[in-house]
Amino acid sequence: MAARLGVVSVVQAVIRSLRARIFSGELAPGTPLAEVDVAAQYEVARPTAKAALENLVASGLLTRNAHQTARVTLLSARDALDIYRTRAIIEAEAVRLLAALREVPSEAREANAEITELVGASPIDIIDPDIRFHAALVQALGSRRTSAIYAQLTDEIRLCMTHVQDATLLSTKDIAAEHARLLQLISEGETAAAAKVLEEHLRTASNKLAEHLESL
Amino acid sequence: MAARLGVVSVVQAVIRSLRARIFSGELAPGTPLAEVDVAAQYEVARPTAKAALENLVASGLLTRNAHQTARVTLLSARDALDIYRTRAIIEAEAVRLLAALREVPSEAREANAEITELVGASPIDIIDPDIRFHAALVQALGSRRTSAIYAQLTDEIRLCMTHVQDATLLSTKDIAAEHARLLQLISEGETAAAAKVLEEHLRTASNKLAEHLESL
DNA sequence: AATACGGAAATTGTCTTACAAGTACACATG
DNA sequence: CATGTGTACTTGTAAGACAATTTCCGTATT
Incomplete structure (x- = not known):
């Protein structure tokens, strides 16, 4: 029944928070989200931030090319x-x-x-x-x-x-x-x-x- | 035009190889794939193997619960x-x-x-x-x-x-x-x-x- | 003055090492 | 035989470091 708790894993928690901030409009489309910045904001290691960002890229909420910083997707x-x-x-x-x-x-x-x-x-x-x-x-x-x-x-x-x-x-x-x-x-x-x-x-x-x- | 090359990134290469092995039947449904084993087989770091496995879990090709080793999905x-x-x-x-x-x-x-x-x-x-x-x-x-x-x-x-x-x-x-x-x-x-x-x-x-x- | 070239800064990709936390299984005990 | 416990194994996360690539800016050349 871990699903009822707010935190399952650190990565999941970061994902949830970022999703909420994107949907709320706090993170507007085009906003850059560098791995180090996200790691610093949530006080987690960079690999953790990286995993969260990759998940959101897979969802389509973020967009990024190789070696480039992820940005909130701007839909056409x-x-x-x-x-x-x-x-x-x-x-x-x-x-x-x-x-x-x-x-x-x-x-x-x-x-x-x-x-x-x-x-x-x-x-x-x-x-x-x-x-x-x-x-x-x-x-x-x-x-x-x-x-x-x-x-x-x-x-x-x-x-x-x-x-x-x-x-x-x-x-x-x-x-x-x-x-x-x-x-x-x-x-x-x-x-x-x-x-x-x-x-x-x-x-x-x-x-x-x-x-x-x-x-x- | 990096897509035409065999290797885009190490993680991608591992993902490709594992996919091919699953589809070929070499890795039969139920086969356990521990992070350390995958890392050792491909001579990559564990985080790299981890990222590949997580990708395949997201695709549904592998299944795993928290803190348990991933296995090739057995479909009902x-x-x-x-x-x-x-x-x-x-x-x-x-x-x-x-x-x-x-x-x-x-x-x-x-x-x-x-x-x-x-x-x-x-x-x-x-x-x-x-x-x-x-x-x-x-x-x-x-x-x-x-x-x-x-x-x-x-x-x-x-x-x-x-x-x-x-x-x-x-x-x-x-x-x-x-x-x-x-x-x-x-x-x-x-x-x-x-x-x-x-x-x-x-x-x-x-x-x-x-x-x-x-x-x- | 415009363009091409070169280099520095920033960022990501990957590796290494380390420790914490959780699960499963075997073993001992009642 | 059932139950509880402890240990081994595996995953989750962190910290630090270096390589590779991209971007951007300054400089030099045409």
Whole structure:
């Protein structure tokens, strides 16, 4: 049950901290993270810092070439479109299965309820429930590997969000409404229609996102 | 252009060698790989061996718990079904796109021609062209991340193959015939039928595979 | 003045050594 | 025979050092 403790290993702890700082926006895209600096900041040995950085590079959160210092990944518009296209493949399949079973995951319903309550809040606050909503759909597939792959994508999706930061790309109300419509189609067993709504939902979101990234 | 050289870094070289040995069957599933042993074999420092092992653990080729020596992953029947289910999601989407464009990737056609020529050969020899056939379909999606994810899955697929080793699960002739039928449906623009054939192709393969793994 | 060359600084890649911490297995003991 | 303990083995982390590579800046040349 070590997973419930905050620290499993020093490397893991550093990884967690860096991830949190990246997602919070404290470490903005492009920020350099040298091994010695990270080691000094956390008071750990350089190999430890190195291992943490390599892990984050593998996740796509950091980018680095050989003999160059790692930097927080700066995603392009092309990247955003690619990420959303990939997630759409997985989520569409999940939605088709759920619709075939006419099974609406309770976590998805709860996450969307949370979004509905946050109509006036900052767009940053809806990132978390929004991600939980979509993750709940994928989770329903019940595939360990599909979920793992989607979790990886989720990291990059969150990174996308930090790029746009406070920019309001879509209204909270619209998002909640589209989610609700999707859940309704699932409950009605409309597999094709549900998949179509999801794909359209992701397409409009990624277009807005790409448009915003292009303007940077 | 360092990628064309055999050695980019020592860690990478060790990773490559271990991967090859795992896929060749020299390192059978369950084989323990202690850090000190790997370091001694390749005459590298333990941290270097450690980094290589950690990379392979991340790929799923090796398995290890904290403070325990890594072992070549032993896949269960459940794992095989999960792997094939996940790859089916991605490949089905690729096939649907290709059929919509009526575009048959030349690499897929060439890979299947290679399989056809190997009707009498050992089942091990068709692993490579078979994997290339399926990879060509996914490559056609033109998505960097989808391809990367599929490449990861490919590692586990190859690992599956080493588990069954010489066991003839499906006849080479049948495989080539199903591939040919799939390509034909793609060229005819039969999106739904092509996807269905692919899913059936993967389902029968994974069932045979799972059945065989269950009996171990 | 612009460009090419050369060198110094910074950073990563790897190795060596060392010790701490955890796990597993055998052994002794009740 | 079951249980607890201790030891050997393995991994986790640290500290220091040197090699290799890249980047950047200053200098010299055209």
